[in-house]
Amino acid sequence: MLHASRFTSQVSRFTICALLLWVFCAALTASPASAGTWGASYIPNVPLVTQDGQTVRLYDDLIKNKIVLINFIYASCKEVCPLVTARMAQLQKALGDHVGRDIFLYSITLDPEHDTPAVLKQHAKAFHAGPGWLFLTGKPEDVATARYKLGERGKGLSDHRNDAMAGNGATDDWERTSLFEDTGKLALVMLNMDPAFRAKKGNVPGSAYADMSPVPYVNQPGQALFVKTCASCHSIGQGDLGGPDLQGVTSRRDRAWLSQFLQAPNVMRAKKDPIAVALSAKFPGVVMPNLGLSETDVGDLLAYLDNRTARLRMP
Ligand code: HEC
Incomplete structure (x- = not known):
């Protein structure tokens, strides 16, 4: 009797687990991001x-x-x-x-x-x-x-x-x-x-756009960070995008200014720093975001910008 009840309680524990798993899976399949649930009846025609x-x-x-x-x-x-x-x-x-x-x-x-x-x-x-x-x-x-x-x-x-x-x-x-x-x-x-x-035949996922990496690989600590957080707004030597071209910026601007600006561009604009204000007027509609960069990040990024500019200058 004792055995039987232990068995029953194990079975019911198993059933509850299975039930929970089922509910969990059902919830996943019912998420609005799955196919077949987002038609005209779901999306408002506002x-x-x-x-x-x-x-x-x-x-x-x-x-x-x-x-x-x-x-x-x-x-x-x-x-x-x-x-x-x-x-x-x-x-x-x-x-x-x-x-x-x-x-x-x-x-x-x-x-x-x-x-x-x-x-x-x-x-x-x-x-x-x-x-x-x-x-x-x-x-x-x-x-x-x-x-x-x-x-x-x-x-x-x-x-x-x-x-x-x-x-x-x-x-x-x-x-x-x-x-x-x-x-x-x-x-x-x-x-x-x-x-x-x-x-389409021969369409291997990932192959079509394999050559689209925005910057050639130069093995610099600041490069990965630049590609991930800056390259969508800045090129180095290919002209202005959302923000100014950064070729030569490390010689054009004072190091301390760059470091402060990269860490808190919003504070510089609020303080009416003349360069930050002039830059922001030159690029209306988009501002340089505060990306929460640390001093080490900034050091790596500036080293990367130095290096890229130097490489562009090479014959
Ligand atoms: C969303 C777009 C955007 C992103 C992302 C962005 N910037 Fe900017 N950046 C700008 C804009 C726009 C300006 C011009 C100043 C302004 O409007 O605030 C600027 C200005 C600058 C300047 C000053 C340029 C000069 O001529 O003095 C530097 C340096 C700079 N950004 C570096 C970076 C770095 C490094 C990153 C990545 C960590 C980055 N930016 C990410 C948009 C961006």
Whole structure:
């Protein structure tokens, strides 16, 4: 009897575990990011307004039958969003003429009160957004509905997500993706949203964009950090992007100034440092974000900038 009851309690413990596992798996499959759950009945058809002042419907005009990448930003953000937007700009470049033809990028504001179409237009221009990349605002209640349904449920401006939703409105496949992925991989995530691209013979994931690394490898501690956090806004010797070209910046500017600016550009602007103010006026619509760099990070980055500039000077 004793044995039997121990056996029964083991069985019921097993059953509870199995049940919990099942509930867990069921919850995973039911997540909004899985296929077949994000159609017209889920995505609200609210009106939004583009950076050019055109009113569009979220589902009918932007998502239905389209491959899209949607993220949330706000123009006055001084922390992570400019970096994320710069990532989108890199993705736009990597995808080339797919953008606006079969792939569409949407950055929806979290701050519709301040981000008017005119503000977003300037922001879009600063990141060289082409015709297939829309910056969207709208009535606060419509924007709120859109963001809630698309999974952006942060309470304040500062605690929003920095990932994006990649989806195909025709097949109803959706996946959440990080914008901090390698640009080549992110481009493949988008291209793979198209079943025809996936089916193409010889299409090995990761091979199509293998040659897209933005900077040649020079084995410097600051390089990885530069590629990850700076290269989306700055080139070294290839002209201005969102921010100024950094070739020769370590000889052009005082070391102490550079170190202070890199660690807290927002503080320098607030203190009305004349160089920071002039730079910010020269690059409207995007600011150099405070990336929380340590002194060691800054030392590595400046050494890397020195080294790259020296290499460019070599005959
Ligand atoms: C989102 C875009 C963005 C990112 C990311 C970014 N910057 Fe900047 N950076 C700018 C802009 C824009 C300016 C011009 C000043 C301003 O508007 O604040 C600038 C200015 C600078 C300057 C001063 C240039 C000069 O001519 O004096 C340096 C140096 C610099 N950035 C280095 C970096 C480094 C290093 C990183 C990575 C750790 C980085 N930036 C990341 C946008 C960016």
